[in-house]
Amino acid sequence: MKNTAMGIDVLLVEDSLGDVRLTQEAFRAANSEIRLHVVMDGVEALGFLAQKGAYSDAPRPDLILLDLNLPKMNGREVLKHIRSDDGLKSIPTVILTTSDSAIDINQSYTLHANSYLSKPVHLDKFESVVRSINDFWFEKAQLPQAG
Amino acid sequence: MTNAITKRRPAAADSNQQMIQSEAKYRGLLEAAPDAMVVVDEEGSIVLVNVQAEKQFGYPRDELIGRKVTDIIPSGFAERLVADELRSPEEALAQQIGAGIELTAMRKSGAKFPIEIMLSPFEGVDGILVTAAIRDISRRKAAEADLIELNRSNEELSQFAYIASHDLQEPLRMISSYTQLLAQRYAGKLDADADEFIAFAVDGAERMQRLIQDLLAYSRVGTKGMTVTLISSQKSLDLALANLGSAIADSGARITSDELPPVRADEMQLVQLFQNLIGNAIKYRSAKAPEVHVSAIQRRGKWQFAVKDNGLGIEAQYFERIFGMFQRLHTRREFSGTGIGLAICRKIVERNGGEISVTSEINQGSTFRFSLGAAT
Numbered sequence: 001m002k003n004t005a006m007g008i009d010v011l012l013v014e015d016s017l018g019d020v021r022l023t024q025e026a027f028r029a030a031n032s033e034i035r036l037h038v039v040m041d042g043v044e045a046l047g048f049l050a051q052k053g054a055y056s057d058a059p060r061p062d063l064i065l066l067d068l069n070l071p072k073m074n075g076r077e078v079l080k081h082i083r084s085d086d087g088l089k090s091i092p093t094v095i096l097t098t099s100d101s102a103i104d105i106n107q108s109y110t111l112h113a114n115s116y117l118s119k120p121v122h123l124d125k126f127e128s129v130v131r132s133i134n135d136f137w138f139e140k141a142q143l144p145q146a147g
Numbered sequence: 148m149t150n151a152i153t154k155r156r157p158a159a160a161d162s163n164q165q166m167i168q169s170e171a172k173y174r175g176l177l178e179a180a181p182d183a184m185v186v187v188d189e190e191g192s193i194v195l196v197n198v199q200a201e202k203q204f205g206y207p208r209d210e211l212i213g214r215k216v217t218d219i220i221p222s223g224f225a226e227r228l229v230a231d232e233l234r235s236p237e238e239a240l241a242q243q244i245g246a247g248i249e250l251t252a253m254r255k256s257g258a259k260f261p262i263e264i265m266l267s268p269f270e271g272v273d274g275i276l277v278t279a280a281i282r283d284i285s286r287r288k289a290a291e292a293d294l295i296e297l298n299r300s301n302e303e304l305s306q307f308a309y310i311a312s313h314d315l316q317e318p319l320r321m322i323s324s325y326t327q328l329l330a331q332r333y334a335g336k337l338d339a340d341a342d343e344f345i346a347f348a349v350d351g352a353e354r355m356q357r358l359i360q361d362l363l364a365y366s367r368v369g370t371k372g373m374t375v376t377l378i379s380s381q382k383s384l385d386l387a388l389a390n391l392g393s394a395i396a397d398s399g400a401r402i403t404s405d406e407l408p409p410v411r412a413d414e415m416q417l418v419q420l421f422q423n424l425i426g427n428a429i430k431y432r433s434a435k436a437p438e439v440h441v442s443a444i445q446r447r448g449k450w451q452f453a454v455k456d457n458g459l460g461i462e463a464q465y466f467e468r469i470f471g472m473f474q475r476l477h478t479r480r481e482f483s484g485t486g487i488g489l490a491i492c493r494k495i496v497e498r499n500g501g502e503i504s505v506t507s508e509i510n511q512g513s514t515f516r517f518s519l520g521a522a523t
Contacts, residue, residue: 018321025328098317121320121356123327 008034008138011061013045013078014096015070019119023065023096026130031138037061042073046081049088063137064093066113068104079111090144092137166272183281187216189274191225203283205255216279223250224264224279252281261288301369308366312359319359323352354485358473361487365472368494373413375499380452380520381407383414384441387421391429400429404441410450410520416495417519421454423488424515428456430482433510449501449518457512466505492517 010027014020020038027034037058039045045066048055064082068075075095082088095108100118108116117133120126137143177184177195183203186195196211204211204219217225252262263284269276326348334342381404388395388402395402402425410417421441428439435457443452461469461476468474470493475486492515496503499519507513 016317016321018325022324022328098320119320121316121323121360122353123324123331126324 008063009059009061010034010036011045011048011064012036012038012096013040013042013064013070013075014038014067015040016067019067022123022126023130026127027134029127030131030134034134034138035059040070042070042075042078045070045078046073049082049085049091061091062143063133064091065096065133066093068095068097068099068108076107076111079108079113083112092141092143094133094137177278180280183283185211185216185219185279185281186269187225187277187279188271189276191216193219194276200281203254203281204252210255218253220250220252220262220264220281223248249284252283260285305366305369308362308369312363312366315359316356319352319356323349323356326352358485361473361485361491365487365491365494368416368491368498373416373498375411375413377409377411378414378417379407380410380412380417380443380450383417384421386418387425390418390422391426394426394429398429398432398437400432400437400439402439402441405443407441407443407452408450412499412520416499420492420495420517423492424454427488428454428458428513430484432456432458433512446518450520451516451518453514453516455512455514460509460511461505461507461513462509463507466507469505470503 008031012020012023014023020040024036024038027036037048039048045064047053048058049061051058051060066075066078070078075097079093079095082091082093092114095104095113095116096119097104097117098119105116117129120129174195177186178197180197180199183200184195184197185193185200188194193211193214193216196208198208200211201208206214206219211219215225247263247265249261249263251259253259261284263282265280267278267280269278326345330345330349333345384404384407394400425439425441429437438457440455441452442455443450445451465476469476470489472490473486474490475482475484493503496517496519501517501519503515503517505513505515
């Protein structure tokens with residue numbers, strides 16, 4: 001289990017402000033230890049993960065939540081980059097998107113996403129999904145250790 | 148009995164007479180044919196026509212005889228007859244026999260029109276003649292074009308419904324989620340009016356969401372590819388019943404069926420069809436526990452299924468209307484639902500080449516009948 005004394009860093013890659021806020025509220029309610037970092041396109045996501053320039057103080061996230069429909073560089077491409085970078089490939093990356101199409105799902109798993117979640121339409125179901133993310137990744141699963 | 152000795156004519160004259168007689172018979176048949184008949188020689192000149200040809204091409208026959216066939220059929224015909232280095236006249240002809248060829252013809256006025264021609268050879272005294280039966284297919288072509296246009300427009304509408312529903316979901320999710328968040332966080336903290344306003348907004352957003360999802364489901368029946376195979380309709384029914392598990396348990400419904408046949412259809416669509424019909428039978432039940440019976444008979448080369456229930460029934464004046472999109476016979480307070488279920492049923496049935504209808508009596512129950520799949 002993650003050492004929660006250090007806090008938990010989650011990178012949310014999401015271009016809809018409305019969805020960002022909803023996700024923030026849901027995470028706040030699920031687990032107040034979680035620090036949710038937000039970037040709004042794929043290029044910013046890679047910049048954050050590279051921890052350079054404007055992001056030189058950015059933490060290495062314990063989990064990446066990745067939307068598929070992003071401007072400039074879509075979620076699939078971000079995922080490809082993450083999985084081909086030796087320094088980043090071990091970070092658990094979960095697709096969190098509106099699409100429930102079989103093509104999107106299959107492609108994401110083929111590109112080695114850890115799992116795929118469709119954003120439910122109802123708020124309470126969405127909050128339940130976020131609680132599940134917290135429950136699985138931060139209370140049950142073992143995460144890769146630094147060093 | 149008199150021994151009549153028929154005067155025997157000289158042999159040549161005799162066969163000439165036969166020739167003349169058979170030619171006369173041939174001309175008679177040609178003249179009476181319902182299609183335009185044009186006989187063409189090896190050089191592509193017209194040697195014989197009938198009255199239909201005069202009418203179709205707008206020339207009196209003396210203007211047609213001797214004319215090159217390319218004057219009335221600019222291309223596609225004369226070339227096929229011509230022997231070239233590669234083919235003998237017989238071979239060139241043999242390639243066209245039996246095939247109905249679509250070409251463009253030209254009337255005397257210069258007006259062009261589509262035709263279908265069928266060729267047959269005729270061994271004449273002076274060489275091979277080709278008889279072309281020519282049919283003006285202007286009307287058929289127009290109908291084909293209409294059908295293509297209709298299909299294209301249906302396809303566009305389906306795609307539009309899909310895209311509209313799909314893109315509408317996103318902003319609707321925002322409205323829905325944030326009104327629910329408002330309700331969650333501020334219920335009881337603002338005044339009673341605010342609570343009521345929020346409740347209406349939440350309800351409206353939820354209803355719109357269901358409408359859009361139903362519209363998507365409806366458009367998917369039209370756009371998603373179908374896999375038509377020989378399937379067990381019994382299995383489809385069982386799958387539908389499995390999906391309706393809790394509705395069946397909650398209502399105490401009893402579903403029975405005759406032995407159902409294998410049919411040619413898209414399995415997922417048939418499951419959905421059964422699910423919608425039986426779901427309705429359970430939903431629109433009377434005070435009695437719902438009983439539903441599914442049967443199938445062969446009718447006009449297809450399987451006709453019947454789903455019979457003992458529920459509320461439907462008034463005759465609504466038999467057609469209920470299959471329309473978003474058509475309901477009850478208020479939202481009496482029964483939930485958007486009224487798309489039967490529209491989806493009809494679309495599925497029609498896509499599988501069948502028809503759907505209902506007979507019913509108020510308080511006695513309803514029987515929905517649909518046909519699909521060729522009876523094997």
